Amino acid sequence: MRTKIVAGNWKMNTTAADAHVLATGIRSGVEHIERIETIICPPSIWLGVLAHGVIQRGQYPHLHLGAQNMYFQETGAYTGEISPLMVKEVAKYVIVGHSERTHIFREDEELINHKVQAAFAHDITPILCVGEEEQSATSKETVIRELKKLIDGLELADVKKLVVAYEPVWAVGTGKAATPAYAEDVIVHLRTILPEETRVLYGGSVTEENARGFLALPDCDGFLIGGTSLKLKPFLTVCQYADDAAQAGGHRSLHN
Numbered sequence: 077m078r079t080k081i082v083a084g085n086w087k088m089n090t091t092a093a094d095a096h097v098l099a100t101g102i103r104s105g106v107e108h109i110e111r112i113e114t115i116i117c118p119p120s121i122w123l124g125v126l127a128h129g130v131i132q133r134g135q136y137p138h139l140h141l142g143a144q145n146m147y148f149q150e151t152g153a154y155t156g157e158i159s160p161l162m163v164k165e166v167a168k169y170v171i172v173g174h175s176e177r178t179h180i181f182r183e184d185e186e187l188i189n190h191k192v193q194a195a196f197a198h199d200i201t202p203i204l205c206v207g208e209e210e211q212s213a214t215s216k217e218t219v220i221r222e223l224k225k226l227i228d229g230l231e232l233a234d235v236k237k238l239v240v241a242y243e244p245v246w247a248v249g250t251g252k253a254a255t256p257a258y259a260e261d262v263i264v265h266l267r268t269i270l271p272e273e274t275r276v277l278y279g280g281s282v283t284e285e286n287a288r289g290f291l292a293l294p295d296c297d298g299f300l301i302g303g304t305s306l307k308l309k310p311f312l313t314v315c316q317y318a319d320d321a322a323q324a325g326g327h328r329s330l331h332n
C-alpha cells in the first residue's frame with residue numbers, strides 16, 4: 077500500500093514569523109495524523125531554521141520538509157542557487173520541475189532531468205511535477221511524453237521512490253481544479269509507465285471542499301497544494317481527510 081502524502085508548497089510566501097507560526101500550527105495539528113506523510117515546502121531561506129527548530133528532523137516521523145527547487149551541481153559559482161548537499165542537510169524532499177519554474181524561469185526538460193538525478197544521487201526524494209498547459213483530448217499523451225523525458229535514465233529502484241505530482245497548468249492557482257474523474261484518467265495513464273510503488277499526487281486548486289473527491293480515487297496518493305497550504309485550518313482539514321482515507325483502506329473505487 078502506498079502511503080498518502082499531503083505536501084504544502086508555500087511558494088514565495090511567508091515572513092520568518094509567518095513561517096514559524098504556520099509550521100508550528102501544522103506540527104501540532106498533524107501530531108495525531110500518522111497514517112500519511114505531511115510535507116512542508118517553505119521558501120528555501122526558512123528551511124534551515126524550521127529544520128533546526130519547529131520541525132526537528134527525525135522527531136516527527138510523519139512530518140517532513142521539502143525544498144521548492146535546487147540546482148543539480150554540488151558546489152560552485154551558481155549565484156542564487158542552492159545545491160543538493162545543502163538541501164540534504166535540512167530536507168527529505170525537493171519539488172522539481174514545477175510549472176512556475178518552467179514558465180517563469182525557463183527551466184527545460186534536460187535541466188529538470190539533471191535535477192531529478194542529482195536528488196537521487198544525494199538521497200533526496202524528488203516530487204516531480206508534470207502537467208499539460210491546456211485541457212484537451214490529447215492531455216494524457218502530452219503528460220506521459222513529458223514524464224518519460226523527465227525520468228529518462230533513472231534506475232527502477234529510484235523510480236519506485238519518486239513522487240510524481242500531476243499538476244495541470246490550467247488548474248494551478250486558478251481556482252479551477254480538474255474533476256477527480258479527469259485527474260484519475262491522466263494518472264492511470266501515467267501509471268502505465270510507472271511501477272506500482274510510485275506515488276502520484278494531484279495538484280491544482282485543491283481545497284478542503286474538493287479534496288475528498290480526489291482521495292476517493294484509487295490511483296491518486298494525495299496532494300501537492302499551493303494556496304490552501306498557507307491557511308492552517310483548511311490545510312489540516314485536508315490532512316485529516318487524507319488520514320481518514322488511509323484508514324478506510326484508501327483506495328475506494330470511483331464506482332462504488
Ligand code: 13P
Nearest residue numbers: 085248249280281302303
Ligand atoms: P494551488 O493549489 O494554489 O493551485 O497551487 C498548486 C501548486 O502549484 C502546488 O505546487
